[in-house]
Amino acid sequence: MSLVFGNCEIDVERRELRAAGAACHVEPQVFDLLVHLIRHRSRVVSKEELIDALWGRRVISDATLSSRISAARRAIGDDGKQQQLIRTVARRGFRFIGEVREPTHAHPPASAHPEQAVKFCRTSDGVHLAMAAVGSGPVLLKTANWLNHVEYDWRSPVWSPLFALLAAQCRLVRYDERGSGLSDWDVDAFSFDAFVEDLETVVAANRLERFSLLGISQGAAVAVAYAVRHPERVSRLILCGAFAKGWRKRGNASDVARAQASIALIREGWGNDNPAARQMFTSLIVPEATLEEMRWLNDLERISASPQNAIRLLEAIGQIDVTDLLGQIKAPTLVLHSRGDARVPFDHGLAIARAIPGSRFVALESKNHLILSHETAWPRFTAEISAFLREAAG
Numbered sequence: 419m420s421l422v423f424g425n426c427e428i429d430v431e432r433r434e435l436r437a438a439g440a441a442c443h444v445e446p447q448v449f450d451l452l453v454h455l456i457r458h459r460s461r462v463v464s465k466e467e468l469i470d471a472l473w474g475r476r477v478i479s480d481a482t483l484s485s486r487i488s489a490a491r492r493a494i495g496d497d498g499k500q501q502q503l504i505r506t507v508a509r510r511g512f513r514f515i516g517e518v519r520e521p522t523h524a525h526p527p528a529s530a531h532p533e534q535a536v537k538f539c540r541t542s543d544g545v546h547l548a549m550a551a552v553g554s555g556p557v558l559l560k561t562a563n564w565l566n567h568v569e570y571d572w573r574s575p576v577w578s579p580l581f582a583l584l585a586a587q588c589r590l591v592r593y594d595e596r597g598s599g600l601s602d603w604d605v606d607a608f609s610f611d612a613f614v615e616d617l618e619t620v621v622a623a624n625r626l627e628r629f630s631l632l633g634i635s636q637g638a639a640v641a642v643a644y645a646v647r648h649p650e651r652v653s654r655l656i657l658c659g660a661f662a663k664g665w666r667k668r669g670n671a672s673d674v675a676r677a678q679a680s681i682a683l684i685r686e687g688w689g690n691d692n693p694a695a696r697q698m699f700t701s702l703i704v705p706e707a708t709l710e711e712m713r714w715l716n717d718l719e720r721i722s723a724s725p726q727n728a729i730r731l732l733e734a735i736g737q738i739d740v741t742d743l744l745g746q747i748k749a750p751t752l753v754l755h756s757r758g759d760a761r762v763p764f765d766h767g768l769a770i771a772r773a774i775p776g777s778r779f780v781a782l783e784s785k786n787h788l789i790l791s792h793e794t795a796w797p798r799f800t801a802e803i804s805a806f807l808r809e810a811a812g
Contacts, residue, residue: 421456423503423516426494428453432569433536433600435493441570443721445603446538446546447472448489455490455504455514464511487512532585534572536600539623541616543607548600549593549620553585556810557629561617561637561644562595564731565722569600574714576704579791583800587807588630593620597727605727608734614643621651630654630810631749635661635762635787638770639740646743654810655751656803659759659787661766662773664738677736684728696720702761703787711790744773751777752806754799758785778806 421428427436433449435442444452454471455463469478472486487506488498496503503516534552541547550568571577571592584590594601596616597608617640621629631652633641638660645652665677683698696719700712707715723731751774755767764781771779780802784795 421453422519423456424495428456434569437493437495441717441721442493444489444493445486446548446600447602448486448493451486452490452494455512456518459514459516459518462507462511462513467511534568534585536568537623538600539619541596541612541619543612545596545605545616546602547593547596547616547620549591549623551589551591551624552581553587553589555588556807557591557624557626558584558588558632558807559591559617559621559624559626559629560632560634561640562593562598562613563633563635563637564595564735565598565719565728566592566594567599567718567722568592568594570718570721574718575711576707576715576718576788576790579796580789580800583804584632584807587804591620591624591626591629593617594722595731597731598723603724603727608727608730610639610643610734610738613640613734614647617641617644618648621648627651628653630656630807632656632658633660634658636735636738639664639738642740642743642747645749646746649748652749654806655747655749656754656806657751657767657770658754658789659756659762659767660753660770661762662739662741662744662770664736666736667739677732681729681732684725684732704790705760705785706793707786707790708792741773744770745775747774747777750806750809752780752802753777754780754782754802756782756784756786756789756795759787760785761787 421430425437428434430453435444435449450472451468454468465483469483487504491497491504494503498506503514505513505515507513532552534550536548536550538546538548548568550572572581581590596612597603597605628651631641631645631654633639633656638657639662641655641657645655665673696716699719700715704711704715753767753771753774755764757764768779771777780798782789782795782799784793786793789795789799
């Protein structure tokens with residue numbers, strides 16, 4: 419179902435807002451607020467009704483609701499002064515007054531991929547996490563990493579070839595990290611412990627008993643910690659582009675300097691229309707990407723996290739240290755790493771493989787941190803993962 423007004427379109431099923439044809443990220447509660455106001459545009463919606471619809475029985479201040487209204491207005495090109503689309507009705511509530519069209523045909527799903535199911539779960543500290551599941555058979559759970567967006571990644575030429583291949587072999591479950599993607603952006607705690615507890619929440623929400631675990635980049639450390647905490651649940655462990663220590667824990671002055679320079683660049687330019695700041699990260703992650711792939715990754719960085727959250731996530735990643743856990747892993751483990759990886763140097767993956775008892779290490783002939791479907795390393799990368807998962811199924 420699509421709702422069209424002015425130069426904006428809301429795809430309700432895909433939970434997407436587009437303005438002038440471009441994807442526009444809004445927090446889940448802001449998206450839900452817009453949809454609720456539009457669907458009930460024939461009347462004034464009271465503050466109490468909005469609070470009940472968005473927060474259930476939680477006690478919410480007027481300031482919190484006002485901030486969500488302001489965010490909704492900004493997202494659709496409105497403001498509190500002009501109120502051309504969302505009108506405040508004094509002492510009664512709010513009403514959507516824009517002219518809305520509901521096209522008969524919404525955007526068709528991508529024919530190359532099956533439909534994934536997107537749901538939400540809630541952590542013990544009240545954060546809503548977005549989860550996506552697709553495929554059938556043995557479960558493969560991918561941990562979140564910096565940065566993901568379960569819907570955008572599913573269509574991205576950077577991620578979708580891998581996800582489609584995995585979903586053809588198993589039931590693939592993914593989720594967005596707290597503070598990013600379709601998960602809540604307004605989050606108090608960013609820490610490695612919180613990342614691991616979020617993974618535990620996703621496992622519980624999906625009622626998973628035993629499964630293979632895939633960790634990429636930062637997500638590899640989260641997978642390691644979970645596998646040690648819950649050895650009875652993890653049948654196989656796959657680690658790609660992994661590191662055991664974050665940039666602050668390595669004791670390397672140049673690593674710290676690079677990270678701090680990255681944080682300064684994010685603070686100054688991440689949210690701007692000029693993608694130069696985001697392009698720096700893209701060039702480190704996939705230096706051999708096509709222009710189309712780079713544009714997709716640039717856009718992913720923009721819509722998946724605010725500058726503030728991107729920085730807070732990087733700070734939390736800097737504190738990671740799972741070196742003492744590697745020797746405790748019981749599950750059969752496959753470690754893959756690109757020889758020319760500029761984001762996470764090859765030595766980090768090699769060190770992890772050496773520390774995990776009985777692990778298999780695969781060196782990939784690539785400069786990319788994320789292996790892309792058109793590069794020469796792709797057949798080896800996918801063949802190794804597929805064979806490893808077949809062993810688990812057997």
